[in-house]
Amino acid sequence: MEHIVAAFGLVLDPYVLLVIVLSALFGIFVGAIPGLTATMATALLVPVTFFMPPVPALAAIVTATAMAIFAGDIPGALLRIPGTPASAAYTDESFAMTKKGQAELNLGVNLVFSAAGGFVGTIVLITAAPLLAEIAINFSSFEYFWLACLGLTCAVFIATDAPLKGIVSLLIGLMIAAIGIDVTAGHPRFTFGSIELMAGVSFIPAMIGMFAVSEVLRGVVAGDPHARMVQERIGNVFKGLGAVAVRYWKNFIRGSAIGVFIGALPGAGADIAAWISYAVSKRFSKEPEKFGTGHIEGVVDATSANNSGLSAAWIPALVFGIPGDSITAIVIGVLYMKGMNPGPTVFLQNPQLIYAVFIAFFIANLIMVPLGWGAIKLAKYILNVPRRVLMPIILMFCIVGSFAITNSPYGVIVMLIMGVLGWLMEENGFPIAPTILGLVLGELLEQNFMTSMIKSDGVLIAFFYRPIAATLGVVTLVVWALMLWRGVQFAMRPVRAAA
Amino acid sequence: MRINDAVIGALLIAFAAVMIHHTGTFPSFPGQKYGPALFPTLIGLGFIGTGGILIWRGVRERAGTPWIEFAPWTREAHRLGGFVLVLASIIAYILAAESIGFLAACFVILFVLMTWLGEVAWRAGLIAVAMTLLIDWFFGDLMRVPLPRGLLNLLSA
Numbered sequence: 095m096e097h098i099v100a101a102f103g104l105v106l107d108p109y110v111l112l113v114i115v116l117s118a119l120f121g122i123f124v125g126a127i128p129g130l131t132a133t134m135a136t137a138l139l140v141p142v143t144f145f146m147p148p149v150p151a152l153a154a155i156v157t158a159t160a161m162a163i164f165a166g167d168i169p170g171a172l173l174r175i176p177g178t179p180a181s182a183a184y185t186d187e188s189f190a191m192t193k194k195g196q197a198e199l200n201l202g203v204n205l206v207f208s209a210a211g212g213f214v215g216t217i218v219l220i221t222a223a224p225l226l227a228e229i230a231i232n233f234s235s236f237e238y239f240w241l242a243c244l245g246l247t248c249a250v251f252i253a254t255d256a257p258l259k260g261i262v263s264l265l266i267g268l269m270i271a272a273i274g275i276d277v278t279a280g281h282p283r284f285t286f287g288s289i290e291l292m293a294g295v296s297f298i299p300a301m302i303g304m305f306a307v308s309e310v311l312r313g314v315v316a317g318d319p320h321a322r323m324v325q326e327r328i329g330n331v332f333k334g335l336g337a338v339a340v341r342y343w344k345n346f347i348r349g350s351a352i353g354v355f356i357g358a359l360p361g362a363g364a365d366i367a368a369w370i371s372y373a374v375s376k377r378f379s380k381e382p383e384k385f386g387t388g389h390i391e392g393v394v395d396a397t398s399a400n401n402s403g404l405s406a407a408w409i410p411a412l413v414f415g416i417p418g419d420s421i422t423a424i425v426i427g428v429l430y431m432k433g434m435n436p437g438p439t440v441f442l443q444n445p446q447l448i449y450a451v452f453i454a455f456f457i458a459n460l461i462m463v464p465l466g467w468g469a470i471k472l473a474k475y476i477l478n479v480p481r482r483v484l485m486p487i488i489l490m491f492c493i494v495g496s497f498a499i500t501n502s503p504y505g506v507i508v509m510l511i512m513g514v515l516g517w518l519m520e521e522n523g524f525p526i527a528p529t530i531l532g533l534v535l536g537e538l539l540e541q542n543f544m545t546s547m548i549k550s551d552g553v554l555i556a557f558f559y560r561p562i563a564a565t566l567g568v569v570t571l572v573v574w575a576l577m578l579w580r581g582v583q584f585a586m587r588p589v590r591a592a593a
Numbered sequence: 594m595r596i597n598d599a600v601i602g603a604l605l606i607a608f609a610a611v612m613i614h615h616t617g618t619f620p621s622f623p624g625q626k627y628g629p630a631l632f633p634t635l636i637g638l639g640f641i642g643t644g645g646i647l648i649w650r651g652v653r654e655r656a657g658t659p660w661i662e663f664a665p666w667t668r669e670a671h672r673l674g675g676f677v678l679v680l681a682s683i684i685a686y687i688l689a690a691e692s693i694g695f696l697a698a699c700f701v702i703l704f705v706l707m708t709w710l711g712e713v714a715w716r717a718g719l720i721a722v723a724m725t726l727l728i729d730w731f732f733g734d735l736m737r738v739p740l741p742r743g744l745l746n747l748l749s750a
Contacts, residue, residue, distance in 0.1 A: 279629045510683045
């Protein structure tokens with residue numbers, strides 16, 4: 095109990111509250127601008143949080159991402175361009191509602207059910223994380239090895255539609271993670287005499303490069319979108335919400351539950367949660383024919399799911415140090431920087447910090463309603479900020495943010511290389527999230543793999559001796575076998591169908 | 594820039610071969626069979642496996658398309674210029690920020706990029722000045738990042 099009181103004391107500090115409000119405004123802005131994602135918001139925020147104590151740093155990320163995921167719905171409804179990928183699943187539906195004159199109802203549902211979904215995700219996070227941590231406290235290197243494998247497997251096979259390219263992307267991340275002093279023997283690998291590379295490739299500049307610089311490169315080429323707002327004045331967004339809540343409360347619960355489940359799966363985040371819950375909603379709807387014509391039902395499911403998934407992604411991140419999505423992959427990097435090494439022990443050593451994160455989630459979802467309402471009212475102005483001004487400013491923030499981490503041009507060089515790599519990868523259909531997951535998990539995976547190999551003296555069957563390790567190992571191998579089988583089937587199809 | 598899967602696969606295999614060869618220089622644990630070379634070797638083998646499949650798929654699905662295909666925007670000088678300018682800005686910052694200082698570098702990058710992308714010069718100038726001062730205040734003063742002073746050093750000297 096005293097930890098919870100201490101956590102409230104940490105969060106309700108005026109400085110932390112100010113950080114939360116500013117991050118919320120930042121998150122809303124980034125989320126509402128098409129092309130700028132919640133992950134990019136995190137990437138741009140991390141250099142700033144680098145200089146903060148752990149609680150405001152984590153509260154800033156929690157708030158900015160929650161806001162960004164909601165704010166992505168605004169341009170979806172008004173311009174038919176999703177603000178973030180998490181809104182893409184129901185952008186057409188939302189825009190169809192706007193064309194029918196129901197923009198207010200759509201945005202109101204998006205706002206209130208996003209906040210409510212966020213609450214559900216947070217409650218599950220608060221309940222499940224400490225329970226799982228108690229189990230995880232007994233884990234050895236074998237369990238962690240399989241858990242990391244399972245997490246990376248999910249990232250490749252669930253989160254991407256091109257598993258083979260997902261594997262390559264993951265290997266690139268693991269390869270980059272192998273640069274620097276090796277975790278077991280202390281030998282410098284692939285450093286080529288560089289002192290700075292001895293500590294490994296600096297994570298934050300790498301992530302800024304992959305998520306932000308690559309986006310700027312795409313942004314300057316694309317130019318300003320030509321979409322026009324079909325409705326500029328937005329009326330009362332809260333009108334009619336009661337009726338929607340009464341009619342579709344089951345959809346809200348189902349969407350939130352799917353969001354929690356998908357979010358908690360390592361590697362799959364809010365965008366996949368939204369796609370799956372929208373599809374499930376249509377599949378079990380009594381009026382599936384109305385989907386796509388401006389029907390609110392699927393929006394209730396999906397908008398609840400992406401925000402609940404965002405919170406739930408923190409479960410594997412905090413308990414096992416395995417990121418639930420690319421945002422929590424960045425969070426894990428931040429946790430390490432702040433000396434809060436994620437894993438079950440953080441619940442014993444720093445419980446007040448964990449509770450403070452939980453409280454930050456509640457505050458974020460609470461203030462989402464008034465701030466989101468303000469953002470909807472000001473949408474006309476936010477959506478009119480031209481890309482020709484925004485992209486150079488973002489680029490400058492990327493440069494200074496990367497410089498700030500290393501206090502030398504080394505950070506900017508890493509950012510540049512990773513930015514070009516990220517751009518090239520996306521141009522050729524290679525997802526970049528697995529690279530970041532590989533970069534974050536590489537050390538954990540190698541350390542646990544090497545420790546297990548040394549403990550078992552190279553006897554691979556020892557990886558299955560302990561019951562939980564065996565279960566995780568078998569599940570991982572079954573998923574690999576299934577994917578291999580699907581891959582072989584895919585390869586055997588005629589060229590025209592395969593392409 | 595769309596590169597055929599087969600070319601990417603071949604590049605991955607070549608990269609993996611060099612990488613695995615390089616791991617041969619890593620020492621092994623005294624008394625252990627596994628050392629720092631094991632993990633990178635496994636990654637390298639992963640690259641070779643996936644690279645092989647990419648080659649097979651790329652050749653099979655090529656159907657007369659070029660090995661490397663440039664996107665339509667690369668033929669528009671203005672868009673290509675914007676792309677090159679972003680990269681050039683970063684490189685220029687790496688090379689010149691220390692000598693000319695953060696303030697000058699930031700202003701020039703912002704102004705040049707904004708005007709190239711279509712902003713009118715006076716507004717681009719105003720925004721560039723305001724943003725340069727804001728970023729300098731935020732990172733330099735508030736966050737205490739030692740942003741390069743460059744020309745300011747001459748003035749204070």
